[in-house]
Amino acid sequence: MNIPTKKLKNGFELPVYGLGLWEMGGRWEADNSQDKREVIAIRAAIDAGVTHLDTAESYGKGHAEELLARAIEGYDRSKLVIATKVSAWNQTYDGLRRSFDASLKRLKTEYVDLYLLHRYPESGIPIKETMRAMDELVEQGVVKNIGVCNMSVSRFVETQKHTAKKLVCNQLHYNVKYREVEHMGVLKFCQDNDVLLCAWRPLQKGALSDTSILVELAKKYGKTPNQVAINWLISQPSVVTIPKTSNLDHLQENLGAVGWSMDAADIELIRREFPDQQPVSDAVPLDYEADIEP
Numbered sequence: 001m002n003i004p005t006k007k008l009k010n011g012f013e014l015p016v017y018g019l020g021l022w023e024m025g026g027r028w029e030a031d032n033s034q035d036k037r038e039v040i041a042i043r044a045a046i047d048a049g050v051t052h053l054d055t056a057e058s059y060g061k062g063h064a065e066e067l068l069a070r071a072i073e074g075y076d077r078s079k080l081v082i083a084t085k086v087s088a089w090n091q092t093y094d095g096l097r098r099s100f101d102a103s104l105k106r107l108k109t110e111y112v113d114l115y116l117l118h119r120y121p122e123s124g125i126p127i128k129e130t131m132r133a134m135d136e137l138v139e140q141g142v143v144k145n146i147g148v149c150n151m152s153v154s155r156f157v158e159t160q161k162h163t164a165k166k167l168v169c170n171q172l173h174y175n176v177k178y179r180e181v182e183h184m185g186v187l188k189f190c191q192d193n194d195v196l197l198c199a200w201r202p203l204q205k206g207a208l209s210d211t212s213i214l215v216e217l218a219k220k221y222g223k224t225p226n227q228v229a230i231n232w233l234i235s236q237p238s239v240v241t242i243p244k245t246s247n248l249d250h251l252q253e254n255l256g257a258v259g260w261s262m263d264a265a266d267i268e269l270i271r272r273e274f275p276d277q278q279p280v281s282d283a284v285p286l287d288y289e290a291d292i293e294p
């Protein structure tokens, strides 16, 4: 299928639906036990039209990147958008350069389409130094675009100050239940400043599907609750998402979230009425302002 994209004024675009790789190849340590199944799942996603593939140096301690390398072998590299991330503790100038080289080696590719700061640099690492390394990678042509994750508006603005390149995206915890990006003004900032908000944990790991409002709307549109949850996210201007699945049935289900629209009134209904909304992420809360070190 042809997955629609959202495009910035500078021409950078991301498909509304990409594949997340967290928990493929292990969690914080490498786990080889599911390699075959996970490579098949990534390939199935690409065969179905997915081009944005999101990983990180920390996923499975690098093993997710190795699996991705195996999965993309034989595909047209120019059609893929490979995104990976450098961990907060590796964001000194030398650390970042080392991390990037290691990621590139594991990914067995010549360049990364989107290189992201996984968080704001750890305390003691000046953001200026981090961004000098990021800029050099862009100038060398080995990184095509740069972005960030888990940044409040003030951190995003501070980071942007230290690079002449545009930060094209901020990747954040966002779904029908977890609304920190709305409460903290990050969604509005992205929409007003031509930045893509890439929503992670869009399905809250499958925990949303029994919620009656999703069940009702799913009936109305002939979809599943998970499809409604993903569709709601990508119906917001500037928002794209990256659900993770290594299950082929889930992949088919999730892709069914793309290519149709809910009525504006139903989008608004979920925004207002979704029960037990959480103003702060249960995984990576944004409110860690004290650490900013210009």
Ligand SMILES: NC(=O)c1ccc[n+]([C@@H]2O[C@H](COP(=O)([O-])OP(=O)(O)OC[C@H]3O[C@@H](n4cnc5c(N)ncnc54)[C@H](OP(=O)(O)O)[C@@H]3O)[C@@H](O)[C@H]2O)c1
Binding pocket: 019, 020, 021, 022, 023, 054, 055, 118, 149, 150, 171, 172, 199, 200, 201, 202, 203, 204, 205, 206, 226, 242, 243, 244, 245, 246, 247, 249, 250, 251, 253, 254, 284
């Ligand atoms: N930048 C960051 O700090 C950050 C943080 C977290 C995540 N991320 C990125 O965002 C991606 C997505 O987030 P996430 O993986 O945490 O959460 P998620 O996509 O909301 O949920 C993934 C989990 O839900 C299951 N699932 C997927 N589709 C399903 C379906 N249709 N029905 C039932 N269960 C389903 C998956 O299991 P199966 O594999 O069995 O389907 C997996 O356990 C990550 O993979 C990662 O790439 C980034």
